[in-house]
Amino acid sequence: MSRAPLLLAENLTKRFGNGVLAVDDVSLTVYPGETVGIVGESGCGKSTTGKLILRLLEPDAGYVAFDGRNLGPIAGQQLRDIRAQLQLVPQNPQTSLNPRRTVAEAVIFNLRAHGWPRHRAARRAAELLDRVGIPAAYLRRYPHELSGGQLQRVAIARALSTDPKLIVCDEAVSALDKSVQAQVLNLLVELQQERGVAYLFISHDLGVVEHLSDRVVVMYLGRVVEEGTASELWRNPTHPYTAALLSSTPGRDRQPLVLAGDLPNPADPPSGCGFRTRCPFALDACAEQRPAMAPAEGTGAHRAACLRSTDDLAFPVRRGAA
Amino acid sequence: MSVVELPASLPDLPVPGIGGTARATHRRHIPLTVIIPGTFILLLILAAIFAPVVAPYGPTAGSIANRLQPIGSPGHLLGTDEQGWDILSRLIWGARPSLLEGIVPVVVAGVIGTFLGVVAALAGRRTHTLIMRCLDVLYSFPAVLLAIALAAALGAGVVNAIVALSIVLIAPIARVAETEVARIRSADFMEAARASGASWPSIVVRQVLPNIGPVLLVYCTAMVGLAIVFAGGLSLLGLGVPPPAAEWGSMLSTLDQDLYTQPVLALIPAIMIFVTSIAFNVLGDGLRDLLDVRSETVS
C-alpha cells in the first residue's frame, strides 16, 4: 500500500484484573477514509480493542500509532489535542449523553474542550445537529426527551464536531430498532462521503459490519481469527467461525452452520486455537499450538488464523445451489 | 410510472403521544414547596438586613421594669423578655447572626466538602483513601459534640461559631459528594467526556457538577436547618453569641429560667429556630424537584 495508514495497532494485549486476557496480540490497520469493521460476539474483545485504540485503556503490550505518531508515550495536553482527531460514538445513546445537559451542550462541550470560543461552538453545534437531522427545536431538549435514534445522531454530531480523521463506532447501532438503525447507517455513509472520515466500526452484527465496511476483522476470544475485505469474507470465508457467523445472518441463503457448545470461559481459554472446542473441523494439532495468521489462498490481504486455512473446508453451501 | 426517489436518510419526525417529546415548551410551574418556604426565608433575610428599619425597638432597648410582658401587650407584639427587651425586635435583630451561622457554614463546608469529595472519587486510590480516612476521623465525632468542642476551643463569637460549624459540616457533605461522583464515575457519558479530550477540571465543572448538584443542594439546605439549630445550641451554652447580643439561641438560654412562669415567651425563640429550619428543609426538597430535568415527562 502506498498510502500511509491512519491508524496502526500492533500486538495489542490487555489483561484485566480478574485474569481474563481480553485482547491477545491484536493488530489492525485503518487507512484514511476507509471503514474497518471489527466483528465478534460477546467477550471477544472487540470493545476492549476499541478502547485501547482510543487510549481509554492502557495496553499491557503493543502500541497504537495514529497519524504517524506513537500514542504510547503521549500524555496530558498533547494526548487531549490528538483526541480531537480520534473520536468515539458509544453504544448506548441513552447513557452516553449527560442526562443533565441539553443536546446542544453535549456537542458544545466537545468543541470547547478543544478551545472553541462559546459563540462559535454554539453555532457549529447547531449546524452539525442540523446536518445529522436533529430539528432546531430539539437543541435545548434533554436526552430523556429524545428517542434512541435521535440521541445516536446527537452522539454522531458530537463525534464529528472536531473534524476527526477517525471515529470509533463502538456498537453504535446495536441498541436501535432496525428501521432506525438503517437511518443511522445511511447517515454514517453520507458523512463519510462528505468528509472523508475513517471509521472503525465495532459490532456483533455481521450483516451490518459487512454492509458498512471496506475491510473486516473477525475476533474470537480476544484474538483475530480472520481479516480481509468485506466481499472476500462474504464470498469466501476461510475460518470456520466466520462461516458460522455468516450463516446466521439474514439474507444469506445458507444452511446455518450451527456450532456446538458454548463460549469457553475467557479466564481459562482452550490451549492452542481458542475456537477448537466448537469447531466442526478441528484436528488434534489445533490443540497444540496457536495458529498464526496465514494468507488464505495466497492473497496477501485476506488472512485467517486457522491451521486449515488452505484446506478446502466444506462450509454449508447456498440453498438451491447445484 | 415515476419512481419516488427520496433521500435515504431523513430526520426523525417528532412523534405525538405519550412521552417526553409531546411537550413543546419547558414551562415549569414552581411548586409550592419552593414558593412558601422561599418567601418566608426571603422575608427573613430582608428583615435581618434591614433590621434597624424593620424592628420596632433596638435589641437592648427597654427597661427591666417592663419585663416578661405577655404576647399582645401594647407596643410589644410578642411580649418582652426577662430584661424588658422587646422579643419581636430581638428576633429580628437576632436573625442576623442566626442566619449567618446557618448559611455561611453550609456554603463554606459545601465548597470545601464538594471539592474533597470530587477529588476523592476521581483521583487514584491512594488519594481517595487518604481523603476518606481523614474525613472518617471527623465524621466519627458526634456532630454536636464536635461543634461544641471546636467552638469552646476557639472561643465565643459569631465568627468562631461559623468556623466550628463549617468544620463539622465538611465531612458529611464530602461524603455525599463522593458517593454521588462515584455513582456516575463509570457512566457512559463520563467515558465519552474523557474520549472527547476535555481536561479533568472542565469535565468536573460541566459534566459532573450538574449531575451531583441537585442531591448536594437538597442535602445542604437540610444542613442549613441543622446549622441554625446547632448555632442556637452553641449560644445556649454560652459559646457563639453570648448575651446580651440578640441571637435566637442565646434568647432561649436567657428565657429558659422563666420557662415555668412564662412558658409561651420562652418558647418563642425555639419556635423561630424550628420554623426556619423546616423552611430550609422543605425548600431544599422543592428545589430538587424544580431542578429535576425529568420532572415533566410521563414515563
Added chain:
Amino acid sequence: MTAPLMTTPLMAATVTDPRLGQDRPGGPLHPGFVRRRASRSTRGIAPGALRVQDLAVTFRSKRAAVRAVREVSFTVEPGRTLVLLGESGSGKSVSARATLRLYGDRVDVEGSATLADLDLFGLSEAEMRAVRGKSLGFVPQDAGGSLDPLRRIGAQVAEVVRWHGVERTRRAARDRAVDLLAQVGIPDPGRVARAYPHELSGGMRQRALIAIAISCGPRVLIADEPTTALDVTIQAQVLELFARLQDELGMGLLMVTHDVGVAEQVADRVAVMYAGRLVEEGPGAVVLSQPAHPYTAGLLGAVPTPETPRGGLQAIAGQPPPAGAVVADGCAFADRCAFAVEACRRESPPLAEVGPGHRAACPVVGGSVVGRAVVGGPAVGGPVAVGQPVRGVSHPEGPAS
C-alpha cells in the same frame, strides 16, 4: 407498562399474581376440573391449534387507558411456527402474554383465544393455571431474570413437572428434569441440574427455560424474544433446538421477535405488527420476500444484505410510535408511508386478502408487491413504481440530493 414484574415459566405455570410466592401450587381447583396425569409427550393426544381472534389489550392506570393491542387475530397450527414480527412498541409481546393471560386485574383483555376446543379466556384463574405450563408453554425473554437465582436448575424444572402432575414423586420428577435438560441439548445434564442459574451461560439458561416450558409436553409453545439477548451463534443453536423439539413433540410454536433473520430461519407463517395492529400476515417465504404492506417492506429493506449498496438501506423516516400511543383515525403508519393517500388518514384499513393465505392492511398497495422508495416522509401523491421484489433492489443513483 403494568406487566408483572417478573415472569418466570414457573409463574406462567402457576400464578399470575406479580407478587411471587403469594400463590403456591396445589391451590384449590375449580370443582369441575380434573387434574389429569399427562403422558410423556403429546403424541396420541389430538393436536390443537391456538386460535386468537380480535384480541384487544388495554392497560388501565390512574390517568389513562392505553390500548396496546387491537383487533389482532392469528392461528398457530400444530407443528408449525408463527412468528409475530415487529419493533418495540408494536404490541407483539403484549399479544403473546395476553394470550397466556399473564396480566392481572388492571389490564383489560378482550377477544377470544382457544387451544384446540378449549376456550382460554373462559377459564377460571385456577383452570388457566393448570393449562399454562402444561398445554401452553412459555419461554420468556430474559433468561437471566426469569430463573430463581436461589434454587438449583433441576429443582426448578422438577417443580413444574410435579405441579402439573406429570410425575408424582420427587425422585421421578428429578429424573424427568434431567431427561428434559438432556432433551434440550444441555451437555452433562446431571451436573447442570445441580447448578444454580448464575453458574450457567446465557445460552444454557435459555435452554433450561425451554426445558421448563416443554416439561409437560405442551401443544403450543409461546416464546417471547427467546434469542434476543443471545449471541448469534448461540441463537442459531437455540433456533435449531426449537425446530428439533417441534419435530419430536409435534407442538406449535408462536415466536415473538423483532429480528428478521430469526423470522427467516424459523417461520412457516409471519404476522407483522405495527402500533398494536396486524399489518400483514401470510406464509413466511412470501411475506419476507414479497411483502404487501409498506411497513413490512421497509422493515425488510432496513436489514443490510450484501447486495445493498452503501448508503442505500431503505430507511423509514421517523420512528415507531411508543407502545400504546394514541393513534388518531386512520392507518398508524400513514405518517411514515410513501404510499399514503388521503383515505389512509381517514380510516384504518382492514386486513384484506392479497394472495392465497396472505393478508395485508393496505388498500393502496395491497395486491401489488411493494417496490422501492418506501423511504418515507409526508405523503407523496402520484404513482409509485410497484412490482419489484424488495430483496436485492438497488437504489439506482444513490441517495437523492
